Amino acid sequence: MRWLLSLAAFMLLLAPAHAAAQRWRYDTVHSQVLFSVGHNGYSYPVGRLHIARGWLRFDPDDWSDAATALDIDLASVDMGDDAWNAAVCRPLLLDCAHGRYAHFVSTGVERKDAHHGVLHGHLTLRGITLPVDLSFTFHRAAMTIYGLHTIAGFSATTTLDRSRFGMTAYPGSIGKRVEIRLELEAIRDHRTAPTLKENP
Numbered sequence: 001m002r003w004l005l006s007l008a009a010f011m012l013l014l015a016p017a018h019a020a021a022q023r024w025r026y027d028t029v030h031s032q033v034l035f036s037v038g039h040n041g042y043s044y045p046v047g048r049l050h051i052a053r054g055w056l057r058f059d060p061d062d063w064s065d066a067a068t069a070l071d072i073d074l075a076s077v078d079m080g081d082d083a084w085n086a087a088v089c090r091p092l093l094l095d096c097a098h099g100r101y102a103h104f105v106s107t108g109v110e111r112k113d114a115h116h117g118v119l120h121g122h123l124t125l126r127g128i129t130l131p132v133d134l135s136f137t138f139h140r141a142a143m144t145i146y147g148l149h150t151i152a153g154f155s156a157t158t159t160l161d162r163s164r165f166g167m168t169a170y171p172g173s174i175g176k177r178v179e180i181r182l183e184l185e186a187i188r189d190h191r192t193a194p195t196l197k198e199n200p
Contacts, residue, residue, distance in 0.1 A: 024056040024152055024186035026070060031184045033072055037162070038175030047088070050076040052101060056186045058152060060141045063117065066109045072102040092169035095126050104132070115139070119156065125165045134158045134182070141188075150188040157181050 033049040054070025075096040077088050089096035106121040115138050123132040136156035143150050160178045162168075 022057050022059050022065070023189060023191075024058060025189045026051050026054040026056065027151070027185040027187050028052065031186075032182070034181040034183070036179045036181075037177070040173045044175075044179075045079065048076075048078045049073065051184075052076075056152070058186070060138070060152065063109055063111045067106050068119070068121075069103070069105040072104070073100065074102055075100050093167050099126055107131075123160075126167070128165050130164055132158055132160070134180075136182075152186045152188070154184040154186075155182065156184065 052073040134156040139153040141152040
């Protein structure tokens with residue numbers, strides 16, 4: 001009985017370390033959101049947005065408890081032209097002044113194989129919350145070449161209908177379907193905790 005109690009105590013000591021090891025924070029320098037939408041049938045311009053903050057719970061070997069939440073800074077929109085950036089930020093489109101951040105929170109993950117899955121969640125944009133599914137690739141988790149951090153890297157894609165988020169302006173010029181691509185790096189950080197109004 002004594003050895004069993006000792007083993008239980010040892011496992012309790014290990015549990016917090018194991019849980020903490022699965023906490024990550026997004027590297028906002030190396031993470032980006034790219035989007036592309038049709039321009040009157042001529043082309044599909046690409047814009048870029050920055051991730052303001054976010055956390056990730058992820059075990060590379062066991063995805064069953066994976067979860068994430070992040071905020072995207074709409075005011076950071078970069079279309080390659082200042083006037084175009086300002087136009088996209090106006091109330092008819094992103095409405096950056098009244099809701100600067102788009103918010104995503106996961107609700108579950110489906111693992112397809114060792115490197116691919118589907119992340120289910122909810123996106124809040126312009127005060128409207130809708131379900132969104134992202135197909136993603138987990139590239140790898142490893143120490144950086146300089147030994148500074150352990151990094152997990154992902155790519156993800158989805159398609160949104162902008163009209164469902166209240167962006168119905170310019171239907172003859174701007175397409176409804178918006179292709180989204182995320183390139184994400186997360187730094188393992190034991191101190192990271194959910195802080196974006198989400199379930200831990």
